[in-house]
Amino acid sequence: MDKxxxxxxxxxxxxxxxxxxxxxxxILPVSDAQAKGVNVEKWPWPYEKLxxxxxxxxxxxxxxxxxxxxxxxxxxxxxxRKKIGEPYTLFPVEAFIFAEGGVAGWxxxxxxxxxxxxxxxxxxxxxxxxxxxxxxxxxxxMEWYCxxxxxxxxxxxxxxxxxxxxxxxxxxxxxxxxVGKWMKKANKPLGxxxxxxxxxxxxxxxxxxxxxxxxxxxxxxxETEGEFPSGDYSIPAQHNCEECHxxxxxxxxxxxx
Amino acid sequence: MDKxxxxxxxxxxxxxxxxxxxxxxxILPVSDAQAKGVNVEKWPWPYEKLxxxxxxxxxxxxxxxxxxxxxxxxxxxxxxRKKIGEPYTLFPVEAFIFAEGGVAGWxxxxxxxxxxxxxxxxxxxxxxxxxxxxxxxxxxxMEWYCxxxxxxxxxxxxxxxxxxxxxxxxxxxxxxxxVGKWMKKANKPLGxxxxxxxxxxxxxxxxxxxxxxxxxxxxxxxETEGEFPSGDYSIPAQHNCEECHxxxxxxxxxxxx
Numbered sequence: 135m136d137k138x139x140x141x142x143x144x145x146x147x148x149x150x151x152x153x154x155x156x157x158x159x160x161i162l163p164v165s166d167a168q169a170k171g172v173n174v175e176k177w178p179w180p181y182e183k184l185x186x187x188x189x190x191x192x193x194x195x196x197x198x199x200x201x202x203x204x205x206x207x208x209x210x211x212x213x214x215r216k217k218i219g220e221p222y223t224l225f226p227v228e229a230f231i232f233a234e235g236g237v238a239g240w241x242x243x244x245x246x247x248x249x250x251x252x253x254x255x256x257x258x259x260x261x262x263x264x265x266x267x268x269x270x271x272x273x274x275x276m277e278w279y280c281x282x283x284x285x286x287x288x289x290x291x292x293x294x295x296x297x298x299x300x301x302x303x304x305x306x307x308x309x310x311x312x313v314g315k316w317m318k319k320a321n322k323p324l325g326x327x328x329x330x331x332x333x334x335x336x337x338x339x340x341x342x343x344x345x346x347x348x349x350x351x352x353x354x355x356x357e358t359e360g361e362f363p364s365g366d367y368s369i370p371a372q373h374n375c376e377e378c379h380x381x382x383x384x385x386x387x388x389x390x391x
Numbered sequence: 392m393d394k395x396x397x398x399x400x401x402x403x404x405x406x407x408x409x410x411x412x413x414x415x416x417x418i419l420p421v422s423d424a425q426a427k428g429v430n431v432e433k434w435p436w437p438y439e440k441l442x443x444x445x446x447x448x449x450x451x452x453x454x455x456x457x458x459x460x461x462x463x464x465x466x467x468x469x470x471x472r473k474k475i476g477e478p479y480t481l482f483p484v485e486a487f488i489f490a491e492g493g494v495a496g497w498x499x500x501x502x503x504x505x506x507x508x509x510x511x512x513x514x515x516x517x518x519x520x521x522x523x524x525x526x527x528x529x530x531x532x533m534e535w536y537c538x539x540x541x542x543x544x545x546x547x548x549x550x551x552x553x554x555x556x557x558x559x560x561x562x563x564x565x566x567x568x569x570v571g572k573w574m575k576k577a578n579k580p581l582g583x584x585x586x587x588x589x590x591x592x593x594x595x596x597x598x599x600x601x602x603x604x605x606x607x608x609x610x611x612x613x614e615t616e617g618e619f620p621s622g623d624y625s626i627p628a629q630h631n632c633e634e635c636h637x638x639x640x641x642x643x644x645x646x647x648x
Contacts, residue, residue, distance in 0.1 A: 323645020388580020
């Protein structure tokens with residue numbers, strides 16, 4: 135935890151240019167996604183404030199059909215399809231079921247975080263769309279996730295009694311690490327009702343926080359605490375270096391510059 | 392590498408039920424994504440065979456604007472927008488720039504793999520759409536990526552001479568591990584032209600292989616070698632356990648069953 139640096143970055147620290155060490159180049163807005171008057175690559179997408187509790191409840195219930203990633207996207211887009219319609223009705227939410235188990239069971243990024251990044255970046259847009267806040271809000275949610283005593287959200291009608299679900303701090307955005315630490319503490323297998331409800335609640339927790347931040351952004355009050363870790367480490371990285379590397383954390387070439 | 396088990400799974404071994412240990416439950420097809428006659432949640436999406444070389448060249452060039460993830464999606468969808476139109480024109484490809492640097496610089500899943508999974512699952516559809524092949528094809532590409540001597544594809548007009556880009560085997564789908572092993576061997580920093588061109592070529596390599604598999608699928612000749620690792624390990628995981636855990640690879644609760 136001592137490697138986590140939470141200080142707020144100035145805005146331009148978080149540019150794609152910095153992210154991968156690119157000198158500022160010509161990036162021209164290009165869109166060939168204009169069909170029948172609908173341009174889905176015009177940002178931001180219209181947004182109306184949502185209730186975090188209602189969103190979390192939708193995510194929790196949907197987890198039992200679609201698991202983590204698509205359920206987070208669904209929890210937001212399902213409501214916006216009803217409130218706004220297009221372009222949300224044109225986005226194939228269900229296809230994102232693949233995020234389950236850290237992308238098809240590979241344990242990479244927690245699916246709920248992948249879903250949250252899809253939502254922030256589809257609504258607020260990419261850096262080429264005029265704002266870095268979509269990516270930075272996604273990154274802020276990843277940082278928050280790493281530090282949270284998960285699961286945070288308690289559903290109104292839990293499928294498993296609350297006291298059967300212990301809490302753990304993942305210190306990582308990876309499904310494998312997050313689920314693994316919880317399984318170790320709970321001593322419960324992957325297929326257990328407790329592990330399943332834990333992940334349903336993590337999904338709900340992420341959906342809740344996602345909408346909290348989107349609502350702030352809608353009110354013009356969102357000041358991001360997100361940053362791109364690659365800027366700190368000279369390599370794309372999470373913050374828990376020692377957890378895999380032990381005492382031998384490599385120095386990336388060029389990091390001494 | 393000795394933990395990799397490449398034998399083909401029977402089809403139902405790769406179900407979402409197995410993936411997260413769920414007993415077969417009621418999964419009903421639900422779609423509220425029908426607007427003005429366009430149902431983007433009806434699968435598979437129409438597909439026409441693409442030229443792998445042309446696709447890889449598009450991905451390679453686009454990397455210098457959008458980096459890895461969105462460039463893979465663009466390399467396929469840009470062509471299908473021209474050949475087919477909707478629903479490809481309705482998908483906000485550009486929003487997926489966030490996949491860069493393993494999702495906003497966090498080094499999780501390699502962005503090109505995230506992009507490939509988006510493509511296979513949006514085109515072929517999720518398990519709830521009637522086929523597991525979208526997720527399994529995405530997983531097969533991840534497995535292939537882990538074992539490939541990257542970058543595989545050599546662009547027609549490389550921005551950096553071919554002999555300046557060494558090759559490495561990541562043995563992992565994670566950006567941090569893939570880029571880190573390459574940076575160590577090349578002794579080049581993240582912002583170097585060589586590292587940048589290496590990742591542009593990895594992106595092109597993934598786009599090339601992605602279209603190879605999609606073309607086979609279109610011809611009805613795709614027999615998946617994909618599987619969900621969570622089924623083998625009793626936890627969502629990649630195959631290189633010892634690389635982080637050393638000799639102390641934990642036994643997940645329930646894995647002895």
